[in-house]
Amino acid sequence: MSTVGEQLVAALKARGVEVVFGIPGVHTVELYRGLAGSSIRHVIPRHEQGAGFMADGYARASGKPGVAFVITGPGLTNALTPMAQARADSVPILVLSGVNATGTLGKGLGHLHELPDQHGLAASVALVSEHVAHPQDLNGALDRAFAPFATGRPGPTHIQVPLDIAGQEGVTPTAPVTAPPPEVSDDEIADAAQRLAEAKRVVILAGGGASGAAADLQTLAERLDAPVVQTVNARGVLYNHALSVPASPSLLSVRDLIEAADVVLALGTELGPTDYDMDATGTMARMSDLIRVDICPGQLARHAASLPLHGAVAPFLRSLLAVLPDAATSADGATRAAAARAAAWEEIGAEYRAQVEIVNAMRDAAPGALMVGDSAQPIYAANLYYDHDRAGGWFNAATGYGALGYAIPAAIGAAIAEPGTRVICIVGDGGAQFSLPEVMAAVDEALPITFVVWNNHGYREIAMSMQAVDVPVVGCDPTPPDFALTAASFGIPHQAVGPDPAEIAGALRKAPADGPSMIEIAAPVFVPAED
Structure with a gap:
């Protein structure tokens, strides 16, 4: 008889899951028991927030639910931001977590990774949050967690399995319950x-x-x-x-x-x-x-x-x-x-038009690419006016929940969803620093992603917004790393260019198509006006 953890992996496979993004921990060891003998691919992010955003990018590019495995406590809280982004943008992701042993829950005994109410915390963001209190609960929990992906507005769902349940003998899995989406009469x-x-x-x-x-x-x-x-x-x-x-x-x-x-x-x-x-x-x-x-x-x-x-x-x-x-x-x-x-086109103004021309040049230099963005100035501009050359190929976190740090891991998820497809990740120097270590996951997986860093040495869009309402500009100038040295530490090629569309397009054409690379655009630096 297989364990609950093993049956969970088998049930995911039966529901069409091909990839999971996760970082194992002592509280999820039993959930990983079945992965080694499974055909499900496991991709290692560098942070649980990265796992959630990778699941998001995977779901958007593939049309299938993205799945993340996270540990109890900090793993789940780190994944809440991606869950909130997925809810705002109607993206189907499933977060699977451990939780402390049943007899300890809600008692405040100081156990490792303990939260007052992890289930309630997840339920505040997820469309569905399921607690597997007994081995026989697993099948129903999976059916309820997958149901919104087909029959309603999709978004994040969550299942947690207590430490004392994951290793128990499970109940014979049942066939997935599926329902057709609603149709207009x-x-x-x-x-x-x-x-x-x-x-x-x-x-x-x-x-x-x-x-x-x-x-x-x-x-x-x-x-x-x-x-x-x-x-x-x-x-x-x-x-x-x-x-x-x-x-x-x-x-x-x-x-x-x-x-x-x-x-x-x-x-x-x-x-x-x-x-x-x-x-x-x-x-x-x-x-x-x-x-x-x-x-x-x-x-x-x-x-x-x-x-x-x-x-x-x-x-x-x-x-x-x-x-x-x-x-x-x-x-x-x-x-x-x-x-x-x-x-x-006239209404968006000259500065935004110049940035849209840069995005246009990138599209034309890499036809059919997936473009994944963060809250960076070219993304703001193109969200106002931009025509992409494939449906579903343009997405970013600058609308909806608006989480910084989205683009790098989401681009990795998208690249895994569409093997061999060129992915262009557009991120500002500020947003890049939220999730820069995730680039190593792209290196591990040899993914054809070009990370385009719009480097204006800070949060220029925020600085302009503060100045526009006469608020002194404070906290908008975090020093960026040396991206050339950063790329070298990742073992990936780096090109430095100016904000010229033709120069950027040329750099994209030179970038390798069989692995990750970085293009750094030296963007205009914002200097606050003096009183």
């Missing part, structure tokens, strides 16, 4: 089709929930002659298309486009302020006759819509296209989209 599809067919100026809002349905989304946009505004997590769904508006719906120019529509179709977007109100004005674009499709009923309840539709975007689009007339009722969609693009 035929009557609701017909209602949406009629509204859209009769409209003259449709605008489509595409969120991350639409990124896996790019082909059908393009067909729908062309049939409706409708511009498609893309949030950050939807960039690339209509690359270089006449109806594409790859610009933030926070921009006034894009708001104008949305407000001029007679029907707005929102697909898989939470309508959150980090996409729709980046400047924290407390407002967002007014939407006439809003048809909203979302897999999460809770999300549908948070914004009034003329027609709220509970279902996954991909099956909705297939059903809608089957009943929607072929001919569009308008003929100016491309004109409206072009006007919005031009106005948005």
